[in-house]
Amino acid sequence: MKAVTLQTLKDLKARNERFSSLTCYDASFAAAMARAEVEVILIGDSLGMVLQGHDSTLPVTVDDMAYHTAAVARTNKTALIMADLPFMTYATLPDALANAATLMRAGAHMVKLEGGAWLAETVAQLARGGIPTCVHLGLTPQSVNVFGGYRVQGRGDAGERLLADARAVVEAGAAVLLLECVPTDLARRLHAECPVPVIGIGAGPDCDGQVLVMHDMLGLHNGKPARFVKNYLGSGDGSIEAAFRQYVAEVKDGRYPAPEHAFA
Numbered sequence: 455m456k457a458v459t460l461q462t463l464k465d466l467k468a469r470n471e472r473f474s475s476l477t478c479y480d481a482s483f484a485a486a487m488a489r490a491e492v493e494v495i496l497i498g499d500s501l502g503m504v505l506q507g508h509d510s511t512l513p514v515t516v517d518d519m520a521y522h523t524a525a526v527a528r529t530n531k532t533a534l535i536m537a538d539l540p541f542m543t544y545a546t547l548p549d550a551l552a553n554a555a556t557l558m559r560a561g562a563h564m565v566k567l568e569g570g571a572w573l574a575e576t577v578a579q580l581a582r583g584g585i586p587t588c589v590h591l592g593l594t595p596q597s598v599n600v601f602g603g604y605r606v607q608g609r610g611d612a613g614e615r616l617l618a619d620a621r622a623v624v625e626a627g628a629a630v631l632l633l634e635c636v637p638t639d640l641a642r643r644l645h646a647e648c649p650v651p652v653i654g655i656g657a658g659p660d661c662d663g664q665v666l667v668m669h670d671m672l673g674l675h676n677g678k679p680a681r682f683v684k685n686y687l688g689s690g691d692g693s694i695e696a697a698f699r700q701y702v703a704e705v706k707d708g709r710y711p712a713p714e715h716a717f718a
């Protein structure tokens with residue numbers, strides 16, 4: 455696969471073609487994802503839960519994120535590499551710029567931030583400084599204590615507010631949007647009007663890309679998996695690489711996500 459850039463994602467969107475994304479935190483899995491041609495790798499702050507064993511993403515630091523981003527970037531030279539800015543590391547503009555720079559130096563090609571319209575100035579300043587952003591909307595796990603749990607977001611009036619947030623950050627220069635755990639109809643409406651690529655997780659099929667936490671799609675989770683999770687281990691020859699390949703194929707041909715992976 456040729457190296458994936460933001461332009462690649464724009465070209466795929468223009469042709470209404472789907473692309474795949476998985477979280478990844480280390481060099482060996484990153485190499486397998488290169489072989490399986492996963493287009494976008496996310497070094498997610500979910501590493502606080504799946505690697506470190508915390509019960510939320512809040513304890514994760516920029517140094518944690520830089521360590522895992524560097525490991526991934528050493529062995530995967532083809533995916534577009536996106537890294538999460540962790541909890542409270544972009545609450546002020548100077549912090550956002552300095553912390554995003556740390557992740558870019560570690561090997562990220564773009565950073566992801568959770569929030570809405572209030573991020574507009576941050577997104578604009580990062581873009582001016584040469585750092586593309588993905589804005590994560592809907593179920594933003596860094597706000598789990600505000601939500602009171604990991605629950606579907608954007609039902610009813612909250613859906614209109616989410617659309618307004620999306621418009622504000624795109625206007626400010628967000629390069630990509632990520633929609634987590636929102637009703638399929640809301641994702642469809644946003645996707646229909648959005649000029650930049652939209653990645654979904656638990657947002658139904660009408661997104662440009664899909665993302666899953668790697669551990670989830672390999673069947674490793676503590677307790678009940680979220681509705682959007684599909685286990686790909688056991689695909690093909692049973693290897694981890696075959697699981698990645700099957701996921702990529704199913705995202706591209708629309709078999710994933712099926713209605714049972716989405717919220718009506």
Ligand SMILES: Nc1nc(=O)c2c([nH]1)NC[C@@H]1CN(c3ccc(C(=O)N[C@@H](CCC(=O)O)C(=O)O)cc3)CN21
Pocket residue numbers: 499500503504511593595604605606635667669670675679680681682
């Ligand atoms: N392993 C893992 N997978 C993830 O997808 C993930 C993490 N960790 N850590 C950070 C966040 C937390 N996320 C979560 C966690 C739980 C649900 C969940 O259980 N959702 C319910 C929604 C119930 C409802 O409101 O109707 C579900 O049934 O899917 C969703 C996303 C997504 N992220």
Ligand SMILES: CC(C)C(=O)C(=O)O
Pocket residue numbers: 477496497498499500501538590632634655665666667
């Ligand atoms: C669930 C995805 C979108 C994420 O932000 C993460 O893995 O941290």
Ligand SMILES: [Mg+2]
Pocket residue numbers: 498499500511538595
């Ligand atoms: Mg995250």
